[in-house]
Amino acid sequence: MTETTEIILERFQVRKTRKQKEEFTAWLTNYVTSVGYDIKIEKGLFRSRNIVIGNPEKAKVTFTAHYDTCAAMPIPNFITPKNILVYLLYQLVLVCLIFLLSFCVTFAASFLIPDFAPIFGLVSLYVLLFLMVAGPANKHTANDNTSGVTTVVDTLTKMPDELRNDVAFILFDFEEIGLLGSYSYYRKHRKVMKNKLLVNFDCVSDGNNILIVAQNSAEHFASYLQTSFSSDNGINVEVATKGVFYPSDQANFPYGVGVAALKKTKGGLLYMDKIHTKKDTVYEEKNIEFLCSGSIKLTELLAKK
Secondary structure (H helix, E strand, O other), X not given: OOHHHHHHHHHOOOOOOHHHHHHHHHHHHHHHHHOOOOEEEEEOHHHOEXXXXXXXXXXXXXXXXXXXXXXXXXXXXXXXXXXXXXXXXXXXXXXXXXXXXXXXHHHHHHHHOHHHHHHHHHHHHHHHHHHHHHOOEOOOOHHHHHHHHHHHHHHHHHOOHHHHHHEEEEEEOOOOOOOHHHHHHHHHOHHHHOOOEEEXXXXXXXOOEEEEEOOHHHHHHHHHHHHHOOOEOOEEEEEEOOOOOOOOHHHHOOOEEEEEEEEEOOOOOEXXXXXXXXXXXXXXXXXXXXXXXXXXXXXXXXXXO
16 A cells, blocks of 8 residues: 555545645645646635646546545445446435435424424425535545545556656545536536546445446547556456446546446446445555556557557
């Protein structure tokens, strides 16, 4: 494990409040400048703050991750990128549970304060929805998304000097409340990013199946991605261009590519679990090393293009 990864896991694993983000940003700024990169903080919607390292205007590829922390939840988010029906059904179950809890509050209030029962039910619904987005921070974020942050930091650290002008890095804010940081960045830099490859690391440390989602206009980069991130050392890689959905910041960019680590059932279903809960503690170092190496290979290929 690299020294920077140890520091991030020990000191900056929670990045939710303004103060926590500022402390992380201050440390990162000192580190990044010490290894020779330019860094700036860009403000966006709802006081989001994106961390931009290098020069995306000149870069052939930009590697990204979100650095904000999700709210703690009693049950995990469950993502099945290649089976959208299962994903939607799970999300529907979560919504039903929220409405069921709100109904229970309304039902109990109907006996105690019948005149105000509807109000209590509505308030409870808003409170539950608020807690899902802005509740207390999940203190365990090894996979979501400390893994993405450390992948970016390790990659910029290991990037050869001769390639640094061909690459940039961005850590997006407010992914957890609707991809607001990345949306703000794209809206501000639409002309620059409309033809740029962007590779986004989100939840890459729990599972030995690396799924690279390259949909729509990013499809023509598939061969570069397959060459750079080829299966190795027990890590299985799939570059998917059809019938796949992964909800993260790359969705805001025309040439956005998402990268995630997944587990697989005996029946072949790729899935992600544990995130948003206290069980999010799995950090597979070999995943991060693999992705860093692949990112450097990808930069080399695109620099020669």
